[in-house]
Amino acid sequence: MKTLDQIEKELMQTVAGVHEPPAGAYNFRVNGESIGRQSSDNINVEPQENGLIITVKANTQDEVVHIPVVISKTGHKETVINDFYIGDNADITIVAGCGIYNCGPKNSIHDGIHTFHIGKNAKVRYIEKHYGAGPGAGKILNPVSKFYLEKGAYAEAELEQIRGVDSTDRITEAELADDAKILIREKMLTQGKQYAKSHIETILNGKNTVADIVSRSVATDESRQEFTLHIEGNNLCRGHSECDAILQDHGTVLATPSLDAKHVDAQLIHEAAIGKIASEQLNKLMTLGLTSQQAESQIINGFLK
């Protein structure tokens, strides 16, 4: 495998928790090229045009596949298409994520389209972290994640924009068959003049389906965030979405919930709260000996934990 330089190692470590080839299946992509790929007995990783096809055998248990992407070349633009086929009764974790370091004058852009076909009673934990660094032009990430859950399937998506991403347009969609359940946990921090847009849409087609979506974000400086959370209930189902945002400095957030109950037994709930850190919270932590700055950090770190 091509040796990663220090910056690439740090990016890889930040977004995927690894910088050396891990045990099991993986694909490391750096500046548009796969620099290392491995399948396991149960997880097949094969290339397709602009991306990968990842196939997980039925009944695979407790395996992890790492597919991080790193861009360290200024002006690099790519669209990556990864398709996942998860066999029935499998239970796996997918660690994705993209880190961009840009020290040059041109924007670096990663558009990623991930489609998950999750078999009957299969369980998938999907972890995706985004991170930008470097003094150069735009670090731009536009991820699309589509989840198709068959009967009894379960998906848990942890979507985190750590920091440093100048612009993002994130789309997350899910369609659920009978007895399927999805949990989506989104965390986002924007700074400076960064812009982030996130659209999460879940369609509860099956009977006894459940969607639980929690989006937490912090908008600081002059950054702007826009969220739309949509749940459609087409059967006996439960849907809950929650959008919480902390504002600092001149940060702004628009949250637009939408619930579409198309069945009499659909139970859909939305909660939203946007505002700056409450003075009562700061005061409480200051009575415990923290400075106001330490109290702010503690509140934000906890909120995005």
Add this chain to the structure above:
Amino acid sequence: MLQVKNLSFSVGPARKRSTILNNLSLNIKPGEFVVITGPNGSGKSTLAKLIMGLEKATDGQIIFNKQNITDKDITERARLGIAFAFQQPPHFKGVTVKDLLQISATGHETFLEDNETDYKKLIETVGLDESYLEREVNNTLSGGELKRIEIASAIARQAQLTVFDEPEAGIDIWSFEKLVQIFKKFRDKAPERALIVISHQQRLIKQADRIIVLRDGQIALQGHPDDVLPQLQEANL
């Protein structure tokens, strides 16, 4: 330990100035357990907040261990050895009960050791089991649970002076019984530490070494519970 000298606190615009505390003075000795009581609007909670630095006095001085802390902020006062339990504690999304207790205990000379057993003991002191340590301090907790956690976080400071602002408010009868025991234990374990409790509850008031009764921002009565309680009832304060 604590001297409050000619303390005044007013709010509102100059023409419609409302005086909450008026030239109030008092002393708290090391190891003393003082309950401050009085009718609503008498200035009890304001006095507690002024001692912690949550409000700034219009006039007067606050001396703690011979140091003038009148202009010191909340953090400085906390680090000097004053702890405070809020009447209405705030929620924190993403911050667990254990996080809160850890912050409370950290950096203090007598802090608890950072291990599960100490936090478990602490949370049990306020009548909650260890499963609460991993729970977030958010709105899934009842008002009573939140209040007990607030009391635990103040106790974890092991401060020289701890101020409890209406600890009984919002808690159920079982918790209240526990609360009386908590103050007894707190005193027994650290007899040199002082307690100020803002309260209306007779069972708490009876535990005190001294009762201070406020009325219209001034001290109306003070003394031992045996002397003050009959007068309090007589005057219907």
